Amino acid sequence: xxxGESPDGPVPVRxxxxxxxTRLSEGLGLRARVTATFAIGAFALSxxxxxxxxxxxxxxxxxxxxxxxxxxxxxNALLVQNALRSPGADAEQLIGSxxxxxxxxxxxxxxxxxxxxxxxxxxxxxxxSLQGLVLGxxxxxxxxxxxxxxxxxxxxxxxxxxxxxFEFFSLDELEGTLRTLAFTLAAAALVTTIAGAALxxxxxxxxxxxxxxxxxxxxxxxxxxxxxxxEAGDDxxxxxxxxxxxxxxxxxxxxxxxxxxxxxxxxxxxxxPLTTLTATVGVLEGHRSELSPRARSAxxxxxxxxxxxxxxxDDLLEISRFDAGSAELSLDEVDPGELVRRAVAASAPVxxxxxxxxxxxxxxxxxxxxxxxxxxxxxxxxxxxxxxxENATLYAGxxxxxxxxxxxPPGPAGEPDHGTPAECIRVVVEDRGPGIPAxxxxxxxxxxxxxxxxxxxASSEGTGLGLSLVAEHVRLHGGAVRIEDAPxxxxxxxxxxxxxxxxVPGDLT
Amino acid sequence: MSRILIVxxxxxxxxxxxxxxxxxxxxxxxxxxxEEAVSSFNEEPCELxxxxxxxxxxxxxxxxxxxxxxxxxxxxxxxARSDTHDVVAGLEAGADDYVTKPFVAxxxxxxxxxxxxxxxxxxxxxxxxxxxxxxxxxxxxxVRRGGEEVHCTRTEFRxxxxxxxxxxxxxxxxxxxxxxWGYDYFGDGRLVDVHVxxxxxxIEPDPANPRFILTVxxxxxxxxx
Numbered sequence: 001x002x003x004g005e006s007p008d009g010p011v012p013v014r015x016x017x018x019x020x021x022t023r024l025s026e027g028l029g030l031r032a033r034v035t036a037t038f039a040i041g042a043f044a045l046s047x048x049x050x051x052x053x054x055x056x057x058x059x060x061x062x063x064x065x066x067x068x069x070x071x072x073x074x075x076n077a078l079l080v081q082n083a084l085r086s087p088g089a090d091a092e093q094l095i096g097s098x099x100x101x102x103x104x105x106x107x108x109x110x111x112x113x114x115x116x117x118x119x120x121x122x123x124x125x126x127x128x129s130l131q132g133l134v135l136g137x138x139x140x141x142x143x144x145x146x147x148x149x150x151x152x153x154x155x156x157x158x159x160x161x162x163x164x165x166f167e168f169f170s171l172d173e174l175e176g177t178l179r180t181l182a183f184t185l186a187a188a189a190l191v192t193t194i195a196g197a198a199l200x201x202x203x204x205x206x207x208x209x210x211x212x213x214x215x216x217x218x219x220x221x222x223x224x225x226x227x228x229x230x231e232a233g234d235d236x237x238x239x240x241x242x243x244x245x246x247x248x249x250x251x252x253x254x255x256x257x258x259x260x261x262x263x264x265x266x267x268x269x270x271x272x273p274l275t276t277l278t279a280t281v282g283v284l285e286g287h288r289s290e291l292s293p294r295a296r297s298a299x300x301x302x303x304x305x306x307x308x309x310x311x312x313x314d315d316l317l318e319i320s321r322f323d324a325g326s327a328e329l330s331l332d333e334v335d336p337g338e339l340v341r342r343a344v345a346a347s348a349p350v351x352x353x354x355x356x357x358x359x360x361x362x363x364x365x366x367x368x369x370x371x372x373x374x375x376x377x378x379x380x381x382x383x384x385x386x387x388x389x390e391n392a393t394l395y396a397g398x399x400x401x402x403x404x405x406x407x408x409p410p411g412p413a414g415e416p417d418h419g420t421p422a423e424c425i426r427v428v429v430e431d432r433g434p435g436i437p438a439x440x441x442x443x444x445x446x447x448x449x450x451x452x453x454x455x456x457x458a459s460s461e462g463t464g465l466g467l468s469l470v471a472e473h474v475r476l477h478g479g480a481v482r483i484e485d486a487p488x489x490x491x492x493x494x495x496x497x498x499x500x501x502x503x504v505p506g507d508l509t
Numbered sequence: 510m511s512r513i514l515i516v517x518x519x520x521x522x523x524x525x526x527x528x529x530x531x532x533x534x535x536x537x538x539x540x541x542x543x544e545e546a547v548s549s550f551n552e553e554p555c556e557l558x559x560x561x562x563x564x565x566x567x568x569x570x571x572x573x574x575x576x577x578x579x580x581x582x583x584x585x586x587x588x589a590r591s592d593t594h595d596v597v598a599g600l601e602a603g604a605d606d607y608v609t610k611p612f613v614a615x616x617x618x619x620x621x622x623x624x625x626x627x628x629x630x631x632x633x634x635x636x637x638x639x640x641x642x643x644x645x646x647x648x649x650x651x652v653r654r655g656g657e658e659v660h661c662t663r664t665e666f667r668x669x670x671x672x673x674x675x676x677x678x679x680x681x682x683x684x685x686x687x688x689x690w691g692y693d694y695f696g697d698g699r700l701v702d703v704h705v706x707x708x709x710x711x712i713e714p715d716p717a718n719p720r721f722i723l724t725v726x727x728x729x730x731x732x733x734x
Contacts, residue, residue: 271589272519275611279525282614286532310611317590332682332698333727373727378698 034204035197042196043189050185058178066141069152069169077156077165080108084161091115091163105170109135110163121146121168130155134164143171150175210238214245224325226253260324267317274313277306308463315465319447322472329476331501333373334381336425337365337404343385344402347393366405366426374425375501380473387466388429388493394462396433396491403428407496424479424496430486431493441483445471470495477501511625514555515539516546516572517587518564522610526559529614535621543567547575554580557621560604561587562595570602577603581662583624587612600703605664606690607697623691624663638673640732641721643712645673652712659711664689668704669712672722672732681729705730 028036083094095108095115107123108115116122123131125146133140134155141154150171157164213230220228228249232242281303288296321327341363392399407426436444443449448464474481479497486492513535517523520541527537538555540546543564550558558576562569573584586599586607596607605624608617638645644653650666652659661669667689672680680688686696689704705724709716723733 268589271610272522276519276521276525278611279522279529279614283525283528283532286529286614330699375727 030208031201031204034207035200038200038203039193039197042199043193046189046192046196050189054178054182054185057181061174061177065169065171065174066152066154069167070141070154073154073156073165073167076104076106076167077158080163080165081158081161084110084158084163105168107166107168108163109166110161121151125151125168126153126155126166130166134166210235210241214241217245217249221249221252226256226325257324260320260326263316263320264324267313267320270313274306274310278310281306312463312465315463315469318469319465319472322476327472327476329377330379331375332378333375334378335370336372336374336376336381336427337363337369339378339381340385340402340404340427343382344389344399347386347389361399361401364401364403364405366403366409368406368410369404369425372406372425372499374497374499376477376497377473380476381497384470384473384495385427385429387470388427388495390462391466391493392429392431392433396431398432399429400432400486400488400490401428401430403430406499423499425499427495427497429493430488431490433490435485435489436483436491444483445481510534510536511556512536512538512553513621514546514549514558516541516543516558516564516569517561518542519561522561526614530618530621533614533618533621543569543572543575546572550576550580550582555582557583557585557624559585559587559617562599563589570598573599573602573604577662581660583663585617585620585624596697597699597703600700601707603662603707605662606700626691638670640673640676640734643721645670654712661708661711665704665708665711668701669708672730676732676734679725679728679731684729701730 080094083089084091091108091110091113092115095106095117104117105121106117107121107126109123114123125144127142127144130140130142130153134157137157137159139154139156141152144151144153146168152169152171153166154169155164155166210232217228217230226249229246230242232238281299284291284299285303288299291299318327344361344363389399389402403426405426405428407424408422410423445467447468449467450464471481474495474497477497478501479495481493481495484492484494513530515523515526515530515537517526517539518541523539523541527539530537538549538553540549543560544567546558546560547567549555560569560572560576564572567575569586573586576582576584583606584604586602586604587610588595588599588607589610599607606620608620636647638647642655644656645651646653647670650663652661652666652669668685671685671688682698682701683696685701686692686698690696690700705722706716709719709722713719713721721733723731725731
């Protein structure tokens with residue numbers, strides 16, 4: 001990479017301001033609020049309409065009734081006037097049941113006396129204002145209540161005979177009609193309110209449906225699928241949301257990729273000088289006998305740290321590929337027992353004669369392991385085993401036991417050797433260390449994690465990435481890794497890989 | 510003394526490789542570009558070529574193909590990363606093997622030795638092997654198909670011979686790596702896969718539907734009888 005070819009842009013400066021949080025909702029849920037708003041709106045509107053309808057109808061009925069009653073009163077009043085004009089007319093008789101007004105509820109004021117057709121409804125039932133108005137010479141009407149039932153009282157002055165004629169009309173029937181109308185309107189308002197609430201619920205559900213799509217996309221992004229995008233379709237209202245969301249994921253993807261690429265580029269660029277260093281240290285090793293003892297010690301230090309540096313660059317590159325989501329499995333079918341045995345053999349220290357010393361512990365294999373074919377990425381599986389062995393050697397006083405077994409153990413012989421989905425192969429590595437406290441076990445798989453008790457690097461040979469890579473490799477295979485206490489003290493690292501692996505990475509649990 | 514051609518654009522790496530390989534007893538010729546490599550090879554053929562994949566101008570793949578067009582010289586390509594498609598592409602361009610930077614000189618030397626050993630004529634006394642219209646003359650290192658000579662690299666020849674010597678038997682990738690490349694268990698199975706693919710294009714009537722070199726899923730390869 002030449003100058004000006006820097007793959008990463010300016011590194012964003014992290015400001016010290018507090019993270020901004022946009023509160024999306026207060027109290028009730030969005031749907032509940034929309035539903036309530038619709039219901040309240042429907043209620044207000046339907047009540048208003050019902051009220052207007054009721055009062056208009058009432059007024060119309062009343063006017064109609066009043067008109068008809070008034071015509072009757074005038075006709076009756078004319079009869080009474082004519083009767084009073086005739087000589088020897090008796091008001092008492094006139095208003096009586098035998099008079100010209102049978103069936104009507106009338107009150108007559110004549111010659112300073114009051115006469116009524118009914119004992120119960122007489123002058124006392126007439127409001128004074130109406131009496132005064134009519135006796136003053138002006139016809140009038142008023143709605144009154146007689147014995148709890150509404151009555152329309154109409155009065156007509158008869159100045160020719162110096163009398164006044166009043167008549168009562170029952171409004172019970174009209175009142176009943178209006179009550180029925182009011183009840184019907186109230187029921188209609190209630191139905192409208194419920195319908196409004198239902199409409200609100202449906203509409204909010206419909207309006208929120210795109211949010212479900214956005215939620216799904218956000219979950220996918222959170223799950224690492226950074227190329228997830230949403231589509232607004234033709235909906236102009238949603239286009240803004242969609243483009244903002246897509247912009248966000250694009251920026252996120254860009255940034256993550258840039259960071260991962262940076263790590264990858266750095267480790268990549270380090271390879272050229274490392275190649276030169278490794279080759280020249282190799283040359284110096286070849287001329288070891290020509291060196292002074294001091295130079296030889298220096299060369300050993302150089303060689304050791306060069307080896308560690310190379311491992312670190314390799315591990316960083318590996319980690320960056322996991323971070324960028326570009327780690328690919330290259331699946332092969334292997335004999336797990338054999339692979340672990342080879343890895344254990346390869347982990348044995350190289351003696352001064354250039355040969356590996358024999359390993360003090362054998363690899364134990366459980367039933368059904370020999371001859372089993374396991375679909376794994378050979379390189380990654382080998383690194384998992386090697387890193388676990390290295391961890392035990394560098395930080396826990398060495399390996400005491402390595403076991404490869406099937407879990408759960410296979411049934412009687414004769415069953416096919418492919419396993420059920422629940423079956424897995426277990427690689428167990430036990431060490432002679434002091435054991436790991438339960439609260440530290442999960443942290444142990446974090447990058448560059450140093451145990452709380454050590455406070456410093458326990459060994460200068462590790463890269464600090466070994467166990468986190470174990471976790472990543474295992475996760476890529478849909479497996480899991482965990483730590484338990486070994487029976488004889490020390491820790492037991494357990495790696496479980498599913499027997500039937502189809503190449504889709506699972507969760508680390 | 511075997512002549513080794515190093516094609517590498519980084520001057521320091523080139524010098525360090527020269528030092529290391531000279532210490533191993535090889536005669537080293539180094540060039541910094543693919544074009545120079547081709548002209549150097551034409552002037553005086555080397556016995557093995559180490560080609561860096563990332564070269565300015567004519568890249569490693571093209572250099573590899575150019576050398577392969579005129580020779581079966583063993584080629585080891587040098588890649589920065591082992592997990593990329595570069596490895597497969599390099600093998601498909603005709604390389605016999607690959608090493609990843611940074612490599613340990615001793616390991617590189619071991620691979621060079623294995624390849625050079627293989628490129629010497631075999632002292633095998635086995636007779637001519639025939640299957641279908643294919644004929645393998647082990648002593649002469651010649652493969653014929655329908656009487657016409659097929660140009661195979663040494664590695665391809667070794668691979669075909671190994672399969673042909675055990676007709677009908679399934680040979681695992683590990684076995685083939687060990688026998689043909691001289692590798693231990695951790696060798697890269699892609700070496701076998703790509704070479705099998707290349708071999709098929711040379712001897713199969715329809716390489717997409719092989720009749721002779723069959724893949725046994727999860728097990729390896731076998732030569733059908």
